[in-house]
Amino acid sequence: MRVHAECYQCFISQAIRSSRLFYEDRQHLLRPAQEVVRILRDINVELPPPLISEDVYGTIRKSLGIEDPYKQIKRKYNDIALKYEDFAVSEIEQANDPLLYAIRLSLAGNIIDFGSQIGSFSLENTIDEVVKNPLDLTDFDLFEKDLQKADRVVLLADNAGEIVFDKILLKTIKELYPKKELFIIVRGGPIINDVSLEDALYVGIDKIAKVIDSGQLIPGFWPDFAKGECKTVYESADIVISKGQGNFETLSEFEDRRVYFLFLIKCSVVAHYLGLKKLSKIFIRNDERWARLRA
Amino acid sequence: MRVHAECYQCFISQAIRSSRLFYEDRQHLLRPAQEVVRILRDINVELPPPLISEDVYGTIRKSLGIEDPYKQIKRKYNDIALKYEDFAVSEIEQANDPLLYAIRLSLAGNIIDFGSQIGSFSLENTIDEVVKNPLDLTDFDLFEKDLQKADRVVLLADNAGEIVFDKILLKTIKELYPKKELFIIVRGGPIINDVSLEDALYVGIDKIAKVIDSGQLIPGFWPDFAKGECKTVYESADIVISKGQGNFETLSEFEDRRVYFLFLIKCSVVAHYLGLKKLSKIFIRNDERWARLRA
Structure with missing residues (x-):
């Protein structure tokens, strides 16, 4: 399955959600969304969304400066x-x-x-x-x-x-x-x-x-x-x-x-x-x- | 009120919604979303969202090739x-x-x-x-x-x-x-x-x-x-x-x-x-x- 228009929205929403795990303020939430938009400008829409996620999450991680934003959540849900x-x-x-x-x-x-x-x-x-x-x-x-x-x-x-x-x-x-x-x-x-x-x-x-x-x-x-x-x-x-x-x-x-x-x-x-x-x-x-x- | 991270998502969603008034297929829906992402890459986040909407809707209109996508809807709701x-x-x-x-x-x-x-x-x-x-x-x-x-x-x-x-x-x-x-x-x-x-x-x-x-x-x-x-x-x-x-x-x-x-x-x-x-x-x-x- 390849990228659809709604995936653009979803990638930005994922950036916001990941950032919200650490920040609430406008500036901190803006930055990862801005970075993701930069990535999305040049994606190949003939690829499946998870192959785009690789770049999207790489950018989110870099922008947040956190290697594994979902570490605590993963532990919590495993428990x-x-x-x-x-x-x-x-x-x-x-x-x-x-x-x-x-x-x-x-x-x-x-x-x-x-x-x-x-x-x-x-x-x-x-x-x-x-x-x-x-x-x-x-x-x-x-x-x-x-x-x-x-x-x-x-x-x-x-x-x-x-x-x-x-x-x-x-x-x-x-x-x-x-x-x-x-x-x-x-x-x-x-x-x-x-x-x-x-x-x-x-x-x-x-x-x-x-x-x-x-x-x-x-x-x-x-x-x-x-x-x-x-x-x-x-x-x-x-x-x-x-x-x-x-x-x-x-x-x-x-x-x-x-x-x-x-x-x-x-x-x-x-x-x-x-x-x-x-x-x-x-x-x-x-x-x-x-x-x-x-x- | 200035642009927030969620506005990025919303602008793309508006592109999709406008396009859906005329098209259902993936390719037609992708194009306006892609164009909006291009616009969003360079926006000034210190502006209020409606000032960004000017460019966003300009792009949507151009991409759809339709001057007033909401013409019918406006008439319908006026009635x-x-x-x-x-x-x-x-x-x-x-x-x-x-x-x-x-x-x-x-x-x-x-x-x-x-x-x-x-x-x-x-x-x-x-x-x-x-x-x-x-x-x-x-x-x-x-x-x-x-x-x-x-x-x-x-x-x-x-x-x-x-x-x-x-x-x-x-x-x-x-x-x-x-x-x-x-x-x-x-x-x-x-x-x-x-x-x-x-x-x-x-x-x-x-x-x-x-x-x-x-x-x-x-x-x-x-x-x-x-x-x-x-x-x-x-x-x-x-x-x-x-x-x-x-x-x-x-x-x-x-x-x-x-x-x-x-x-x-x-x-x-x-x-x-x-x-x-x-x-x-x-x-x-x-x-x-x-x-x-x-x-």
Whole structure:
């Protein structure tokens, strides 16, 4: 998915939101917005938004003089989500279909996002909603079949906090299929509230899956940029669970049937792109099917 | 009031909204947004937002190749508001305080705005709300005294549609004080859905007050730019009713006790600037008092 007009607005809004974590006064809030406008003047609109975010957040970080503006928020939401861990595990154990239940919880965790248009959210209400209400299961059978056959499973992580629910999903897969090799690819460094190596280790996901750093400082995943172990792991994966909007915005530019997108729609551009409403629950294979959603 | 970080976002959003009146596709929506970003790169942030809007809307117009993108919308809302005219006049006639009631209705009319952050609005509900609910009347006595003493009354118009309620306010003033000279200053040309000469004549306000063109293509009023008859009329006014947010954003940079601001707060920047909530009803003299609001 490529940059749309609304993304310009959104990038500036992200600059303001990041600055607000540290400042309230007009001058301090103006500066990062001005810097982002400078970046936006020359962007290539044929790229997916997360590839622009790389420059936008680089500028915000520089303008704020802070390496990881969301450090505290990431820690806070990891802690909040960790409190749900026992509850989630026991719910999954009691579920008729543990895999599907774990997918639902992982989807609910995607509400934790500080880079989207969602102004405020309730994790509790989202879990309740996502667990109870219908989910389009057209691709669930395909996913289960692909998963059964797979040797290597890769989860592309998205946000801190959310990562706890992804850990539980991977744990569920491990219990169902103990022989599979599980991997999780995290961001190459601090970008918004996305999961970096530090967050992955903090929530102990390394006990379930091998953690790999994408080497990319973008809130998405761009296969062409992958190098070294990340490249090998991604290319050799039999099935990829792509969490979150940023990974969708990037990977939707590639046709790759190994990839299953799992996210909540959190911005009007993606909503319009898929012809669905904001907060729609998405679980689709990256093939011609999701293109049909747009028809 | 000067440009704040959020204004950058808002200018882009205005480009998108104007373009959406004619196009739905990504490419057509991108172009005006890109052009506005180019403008925003070099703006002077010490100016009030309406002075930037001049360039922003100039670019939008050029990019769309349409001289007056809001032409149809202005006509539509003039027609909608005209349907309220008889009702409004009879309500005012029956009111305990016709002047105050006319001010309330003029305030309600300010909800009709396509350049603000207000996504959608109901004129009917707003009239109901503004007529029934409390209004800070601290400055109403000052206004009435100033009005009684005044020879020349100037109303700085804001939006099409809203202008019908301003016409009714001026009509009420004329009935109470038949000897006063009444003037209305409209925008110098098409800018958003602001009142231009055409709209003023369309709703017949020229039968009540002398209509003057500001000569300025900005959605506000900047006294230093006034020339000719507009300059003479504005300078010789004994009392000025400044309708809408744009006129507040510009005139709040001047201390002028002849000016009474009458508007609904429709954006987070103005709300934050005055320390009030969005949709607060504002009726204040342009003196040290409104500065106190911010304390």
